[in-house]
Amino acid sequence: MMAMLQQLKGQIVVSCQAYEGEALFGSVMMAAMAQAAKDGGAAGIRANSPADIRAIRQQTGLPVIGIWKREYADSEVYISPTLQDVLAICEAGAEIVAMDATSRPRPNQERLTDIVAVVRSRYPKIVLMADISTYEEGLEAERLGFDIVATTLSGYTPYSRQQEGPDYEMLKKLIVHLGVPVAAEGKIQHVDEANRCFALGAHMVIIGSAITRPQLLTRSFVTAAEQRNRCNLEA
């Protein structure tokens, strides 16, 4: 477990995700994107759903941070919300399993501490990653026994810091005060932002949309062009 975390120290992990209805949806496509990331030097892949985790591990041989995004009527939690979801990721072979570790109620009133206990008992070698949105949730995740904390959800819970870029302040505070390593993830678009996360002491940096969501990359160019066209029309 520690060897796996050591292997990812100072490295870039690329998140390869596409949702149903999106152009790149499907395990074949995601395995190809993950291979491209590996060819570019990624040390690991973050992937969504047991099918994608299996396909990506088989294709690339890279360690995978597995999640399963699922929606439940009785909870706002959507990253690997239930024990069953978490176990399915472990079963799919993910070396690291990441889950929502915010303070929000989970589906079926499940408790995070129970999920941690069951996974530890059944999959003692799997690394547990806590996706949190505030410093306090990071502290609590360490107390619950997570091996690594990720800043993934800052800005994605209503009570966390809402900002366009990475939450450096929370990242720094977590790095200073936690005993476990901290992964930087969320809203990291540019190389200099990744560098800043490493400079603050991030164990690894996880990049998603900036690499593997061409529709969003296109949108950023198109939005700027549209604004210009509008201004030209008005002028």
Add this chain to the structure above:
Amino acid sequence: MMAMLQQLKGQIVVSCQAYEGEALFGSVMMAAMAQAAKDGGAAGIRANSPADIRAIRQQTGLPVIGIWKREYADSEVYISPTLQDVLAICEAGAEIVAMDATSRPRPNQERLTDIVAVVRSRYPKIVLMADISTYEEGLEAERLGFDIVATTLSGYTPYSRQQEGPDYEMLKKLIVHLGVPVAAEGKIQHVDEANRCFALGAHMVIIGSAITRPQLLTRSFVTAAEQRNRCNLEA
């Protein structure tokens, strides 16, 4: 022909290319990437090879700038070098056919002026795009009857300006002195670079690697991380 160019005025075109041996190689993958670009607002796609052109047109319905990168022993020219290559692109249905219009010798001692004449005669509705590397080549392309000139090859011929970013100086000079529209293409990585091209008067801006080559995007993050790791080891 003019309607097609008018449709692309002020717009972002996304270049979707992968080479044999690369993770994203193949028409299925390229059609998916092109669809993602369309979903992000791209107004057109630049594509390589008759197979990709067909797949992308069928998938997206967007206008396609077709090229065919091929290597010949007797020439340095590799973007749609021969008449046969150019005709194959036209046959595949590309609305715009782009070709190397540099001053370098072409394979089989073919002449650009002959290629232009044959395409005009057989495909009178197809827009002809000249990929050039210097201002003088742009002037010559207009003289030869091309409908639009693209800055694609600046930095990719030994005698053209060698620089990391877009060749704004050549772009500006072409826009000022040519009667035909000028497309900005080549080394445009960031939104502000695209904006600057539009501000100078580029008819359209064509983005490639910054959107559709995840291995290169990954590499830029990884290179920075590796530098940091090396410095930490040395310190």
